[in-house]
Amino acid sequence: MGVSVMRVRGYALIVGNDVDTDTIIPARYLHRSEPEWLGEHVFDDAPGIKGRLNTTPKPVAIVAGDGFGYGSSREHAVVALKAAGVAVVVAKSFHRIFYRNAINNGLPVVEADLVEVRDCELVLVDLAGGTITASSGCTRRIKPIPPQILEILECGGLKEVLRKLASEHHRT
Amino acid sequence: MDSLALRILAKHSGASAVEPGEIVYARVDKVMINDVTGPMALSVLADAGAEDLVNPDKVEVHVVMDHYSPPHNWDSANAHRRLRDFSRKYGCVLHDVGSGVAHQLLAEGIVKPGDLVVGADSHTLTYGALSSFATGIGSSEAAYAMAAGELWFKAPEPLYVEVRGRFHTGVTGKDLALHLLKVLGPVGALYRSVEFVGNGLRHVNMPDRLTVANMMVEAGAKTAIFPYDDVIEYWLRMHGVLPERMWRELTLDPGRPADIEVDLSELEPLIAEPPMPTRVRHVTDLEGTEVDLVFVGSCTNGRYEDMVALARVLKGRKVRARLIVIPASVRVLKQMVSEGVLNTLLEAGAVIGVPGCGPCFGAHMGVAGNSEVVVSTVNRNFPGRAGPPTAKVYLASPYTAAAAALTGRITDPRPLLAEHEWVCL
Numbered sequence: 001m002g003v004s005v006m007r008v009r010g011y012a013l014i015v016g017n018d019v020d021t022d023t024i025i026p027a028r029y030l031h032r033s034e035p036e037w038l039g040e041h042v043f044d045d046a047p048g049i050k051g052r053l054n055t056t057p058k059p060v061a062i063v064a065g066d067g068f069g070y071g072s073s074r075e076h077a078v079v080a081l082k083a084a085g086v087a088v089v090v091a092k093s094f095h096r097i098f099y100r101n102a103i104n105n106g107l108p109v110v111e112a113d114l115v116e117v118r119d120c121e122l123v124l125v126d127l128a129g130g131t132i133t134a135s136s137g138c139t140r141r142i143k144p145i146p147p148q149i150l151e152i153l154e155c156g157g158l159k160e161v162l163r164k165l166a167s168e169h170h171r172t
Numbered sequence: 173m174d175s176l177a178l179r180i181l182a183k184h185s186g187a188s189a190v191e192p193g194e195i196v197y198a199r200v201d202k203v204m205i206n207d208v209t210g211p212m213a214l215s216v217l218a219d220a221g222a223e224d225l226v227n228p229d230k231v232e233v234h235v236v237m238d239h240y241s242p243p244h245n246w247d248s249a250n251a252h253r254r255l256r257d258f259s260r261k262y263g264c265v266l267h268d269v270g271s272g273v274a275h276q277l278l279a280e281g282i283v284k285p286g287d288l289v290v291g292a293d294s295h296t297l298t299y300g301a302l303s304s305f306a307t308g309i310g311s312s313e314a315a316y317a318m319a320a321g322e323l324w325f326k327a328p329e330p331l332y333v334e335v336r337g338r339f340h341t342g343v344t345g346k347d348l349a350l351h352l353l354k355v356l357g358p359v360g361a362l363y364r365s366v367e368f369v370g371n372g373l374r375h376v377n378m379p380d381r382l383t384v385a386n387m388m389v390e391a392g393a394k395t396a397i398f399p400y401d402d403v404i405e406y407w408l409r410m411h412g413v414l415p416e417r418m419w420r421e422l423t424l425d426p427g428r429p430a431d432i433e434v435d436l437s438e439l440e441p442l443i444a445e446p447p448m449p450t451r452v453r454h455v456t457d458l459e460g461t462e463v464d465l466v467f468v469g470s471c472t473n474g475r476y477e478d479m480v481a482l483a484r485v486l487k488g489r490k491v492r493a494r495l496i497v498i499p500a501s502v503r504v505l506k507q508m509v510s511e512g513v514l515n516t517l518l519e520a521g522a523v524i525g526v527p528g529c530g531p532c533f534g535a536h537m538g539v540a541g542n543s544e545v546v547v548s549t550v551n552r553n554f555p556g557r558a559g560p561p562t563a564k565v566y567l568a569s570p571y572t573a574a575a576a577a578l579t580g581r582i583t584d585p586r587p588l589l590a591e592h593e594w595v596c597l
Contacts (some may be wrong), residue, residue, distance in 0.1 A: 017358075018358050018359075018448065020554045022534070022552070022554040022555070022556045022557060023554065023555065024483075025532045026556045027533045027535040027556065028535045028556075029210050029378060030239075030535070031240065031244075031245060031247040031535075032206075032247055033211060033212050033215070045555055045556045045561040046555075057205065063524070066185075066358070067358045067359045067392065069360070070358060070392075071294065071390075071552060071554060072307065072533070073292055073294040073296075073308045073310055074208065074291075074310075075209065075210065075212055075310040075311040076203075076212070076314060077312075083192075093359055093362060095359075095362070095392055096362070096363055096394055097308050097309060097310055097391070100309065100310060100313060101310035101311075101312070104310060104312040104313060105312065114425050116408055118350060118517075145194055145324075148195050149195070157312065158216075158312040158313060158316050159216050159219055159220050159315075160220075161316070162216065162220040162222050162315060162316050162319060162320075163219075163220040163221060163222070165220075165222065165225070165319065165320060166220050166221045166222035166223065166319065169222075169225055170221070170348055
């Protein structure tokens, strides 16, 4: 994945406030964790979102209000979104475990209020430059992501950090 | 610096002090994974070649089979098999099928005051009732913490809640939790450490504190901590833990200004209507709503005292709604047997399940049918939490759940308790 996460683009999918992780991936699918399985069942119980997700060009930029990723710690929610073609989530605020899970899986998550953006608009997120631009002209400055978190994202996720830790351990 | 969370975090990161917002690497005392989040953590460890870094000398790892207990299909049975094999090979503490819910088991003498605990389950906050810093994480982070014995944390800003007064009969810690969620809303405590002070705390028993700490995540909290006192010490002794003198330092300045003040004597039975735990109403506002199914159990309200509350209402009576009862641990179940509570509930028409999460997360073991109404003592009522998305889940205390089971409608439990005031179990 490398530095590409520093500049990501996606077609907007507007989802509103308090989208919980049960809505993203219902509990009845959690006994399996293959990305294909989870991606197939993403938003199964929210047909209004799923229908638009299916017709939105890929990659997708989810644009949310407050409290995205409410609820359960299931990392399956992030895996499901990625498998369904989501490249970035922009929300006014995130629940903390979802935020951490996204970073740890190399999925950029950015805090910003994009209230003017509409479905299918192209959204460009430039983490290095600290800006978001939508095709309708809406622009935002992004609060800088702390370097420790950016490092995990740039590695491609926490698994890659762990891989380095393990190989250092095995060398010594 | 006052905040208990910041003090515990500083101690575990080797710093003299940490400030809210600061990112620190801190040593963790315990890591918990379960049968939903655990298999993914094991895959991360295997893919990263880091399995052999896991060892009990570095960090204590608890593996709990609670969500699919007993396993409901081939996939979950195979996930259990994998978790068991891993636990044996790498020295993890295994809590096998039927032991109970992680958040009850780890509160029964495993988590100690001052500990820093991470669990791959959002309700890990529960252990904050024992003056520990406990927070939920994902599977990759659990893998990292298991291998490295440490993890990064963003030091949380404290949010102080002052508690005074005492509960009236029929009002419990669940009503306090729902009251706080009503005040805070779904993001009102986002990233915060909710910390409790005030002379009312001496009237809030450990089961109620565990319930309150458990549910603060529904307002987005990172952790929720009760200061160390005699109530905690008594609970620990009951669970075979000898208190250490240094735990006495885990207190808060009682005179500090609070962000939220609660008088327990002003609380009434509350209920959260679907689809969010923060949509809280008075039980009396919804009285008469027909109820199909009642569930009493989970990491929020599956403790012995919750079962006693249920039995107090149901003693010598028969339920009208279907009632499923699942003790949060084997210890709770044994106490229900020895004290006669189990028999009271069976006589009333309850169905008893295997200690564990039961239907709480909506996958199996007692889910509802289309459009059915459920009154439940659990912590979440999002669509799909009781089975089909059209089923409606109302969150309430064991007393309110008992009243709903008895009458088949949402009912204020207080008059039912008054009639039964002198009945012994």
